[in-house]
Amino acid sequence: MILFILAVFLFLIGVYGVVAKRNLIKIVIGIALMEYSVNLFLILVGYVKGGTAPILTEGMTKDPFVDPLPQAMVLTAIVIGLATTALLLAIAIRIYKKYGTFDIREIKNLKG
Amino acid sequence: MKGMTIIVKKVTQMICGVIFLYGIYIIVHGHLTPGGGFAGGAIVSGSFILLILAFGSEFLALKKEETGSSILESSAILIFLIIAALGMVIGGVGVFFVNFLPKGTIGQLISAGVIPLFNIAVGMEVAAALLTIFLALLIYRDEVLK
Amino acid sequence: MELLLIVIMVLMIGGAIFSLEARDLLSAVIAYGIVGFGLVICFLLLQAPDLALVQIVVETITLIIMIAVILNSTREETEHGKGRRSVVFALFAFAFIGLFLYFFDRTTRTLSAFGEHTLRMSKAYLQPGAQQTGSANLVTGVIFDYRGYDTLGEATILFTAVIGVLAVLRLKGRKEKE
């Protein structure tokens, strides 16, 4: 149980970063942290005690497998996270070029 | 962008091909061992990124490279879609995403029907996609510095 | 193994807090890398080698891109105005986090504990999975056969992001001549 709580705690730290931080890069990091924690959470859900990775090999014993479906979901989620991060960074660097800062408050001031 | 020192260049020269081949290996063995199109494609693009970082980009016509990798990416994902949609024609019953090739023996390299083909298409797509993102950032940087 | 996982996750949480609070953006990004690579070890411990492989490569490339962005802009975070408002805000945030965790703990206590997951949908992916798809790696079987449609969506998302990055990073938005 403690593992799930730690994963959700990491998620909430990410939320805190997004809400409280004023720096664009920090906000991107916050979103990426949330992404990681959700991925970890899904894998924790799909774990089976004493299970092995769901890959058939020669001379395999009769161990149970862990659930392959969350793994497929997380694989998708990792790539989605990469895509989001890349687009966010592209826009952040563009904003930096226009304003010369990553700080949200200064951007607001400059915008007037 | 400028390249790095001679030591870095030499080391990159030696390991870059190995990384590239390892990426290909991961893609091709996706249905047998851990990994697959996504991991392998990312490794392949990593080898290119390493080359560019070590040797610098002034020898490259970046814009052309970017267009090329973008087209490669689009073609790869189009191939993916076509293979998936072929099931609607070949599968006989109009099913999307059907594994219409013979399955073969489990554990052989040539097995699992269309899955290796999907892996290769996705591998190409991911490799080209990550390279394109990197090149786009590089071009933008060069233009800004100008 | 659970203890090891807990240790790594605490380390990850420490890295996460440091990366959000660090003054220097470069060290923030490096601390963020700790979280990402910690996640790789978690995936390995939780029997997900496919994910570990993808995560380690993706993490590396994300870090390269992030560091490139920071080296080309600024490293400093200008954090001014740390007054009483931020203390109140922090208290508020702690209260929210505490409440959320409390409700999470209370509501999910009835669900299956760690490691006692029951399979339902994936039963079909495991038992006859290898015969039906011909793939020895069952995760690949799920990704490309049972749920291939999701993977098409995933590849499309990467494609979308690339087109988006190309569109955002182009030099001029409008043509010169009106």
Add this chain to the structure above:
Amino acid sequence: MDFLVPLFVVVPLGGAFLIAIIGNLARGFGRYFTSIVFAFLTGLCIYFMLHLEGPVVFKVGGWELFESIPIAIYMVIDGLSIYLLLIINLIGFLSAFYSISYMKRYTAESHYYTLFCLMTAGMNGVVMSGDLFNIYVFLEIAAIASYALVAFEIEKEQLEASFKYQVLGGVSSLFILLSIGFLYWYTSTLNIADVSRMIVAGGKREVVIFTQVILLSGFGLKAAMIPFHAWLPDAHSSAPSPISSMLSGVLIKAIGAYVILRLFFNMFAITYNIGMVITVIGTLSMVIGVLLAIGQWDIKRLLAYHSISQMGYVILGVGIGMLVLANNGDRAVATLSIAGGLFHLFNHAVFKGLLFLNAGAVEYETGIRDMKKLGGLSAKMPVTTSTSLSASMSISGIPPFNGFFSKLIIIIAAIQAGYYVLSILAVFVSIITLASFLKVQRYTFFNRSGEEWEKRGKQVREVPFSMCFSMIVLAILCFVLSTLIVPSVRDVILTPAVDVLVKAGEYTTAVLGY
């Protein structure tokens, strides 16, 4: 007919990939190809709508039930899905056609059309999916494409709006993914029908409520309901106008409101508490949205705030229906209320799409969005003026137009259900909307005081054909949609959609087949 189902996703995706390849070689390719794609899809929607009897279930990969558990990804087209699909592809076609002239001033047109196709493909995928994780994936396609499109003009304002939109959109997506994780933990399945069955069998109420709260905040952010609306005015006013009309007209419905309806009616059992929360959120959006809109002078920003308010009507209508159903009240009242909500959803797509296209036409000719600096355009741009007038009358509920009927139905239903305060609020909001749009008409088209564009020496004339065409078609639709109150028309288009929500419990059986 079944095998045609995947085409709703395959065709726009294939179109997007083709444009990305060929657009590099032949510049104008995407421009016309996009319109062709969406014309085809609209035709397909109409074909489906005329021939649909009960839900069509398409199992991707052809995997049948395994020990009576669904293992394939299901595509489900029922009355509600086809209703949304029709709206998406119709507005998509008109926006794409409008873009032919409008986007000629921008660079990188092929990127624009690629993203446009991808966004619509994502929305189509969401509304016809019967699988939780699949909904998430396609929702992300639509969302990421829209982030890039909002920033398409790459000026300061656009970039900032897009960043804000992306951050809040990313947070909401992750909330959604987390709640999908909860549901998977609880039920070990992803199929909506199967999840619904497992929730009923499991009976752990606390877990369900916790998940519902997280899901509602996630999708509420996507639908820009009132506590979560911060991103909408910036994002919708910064995008190029055809995209604004897609975002306001379709996107917040397809990936926000639709999913809320689908999940809270068909997946979770209807409860009084959730109905109350939805009604309150709808009312708040309706009232606060319009109050925020009053003080706006930027024409697109004003329209964006009105989107929040009008979506409030939709949610309110559906929420009242949910309350009545949860109380085991009169089913006829619930049906009327939900029908009003869904009817208004279509109407809003049409008139808000049209209003954004009008704003785009004004900006195209004058380059100004501030209403104080506009004026006197009615003589120079007759088509824009007349279409804008009909859309304004429609949004503020003037009788022969469609907006009047849907609002009337919602108000009557609220009175019949005994929520008198809500009906008075709805009337009140409608009056403020009327005042607000009188202002728009007066300052933009009729008042002769401003005329900044004349000082700048601009030659203002009517916009090109493709833009006029889209606006005229939408203006005609503002009239024609009023016929949805005629029973024979309603039975084809609206009633199947309403039935899906009113007879919420039948979804599971219809999809699983046992």
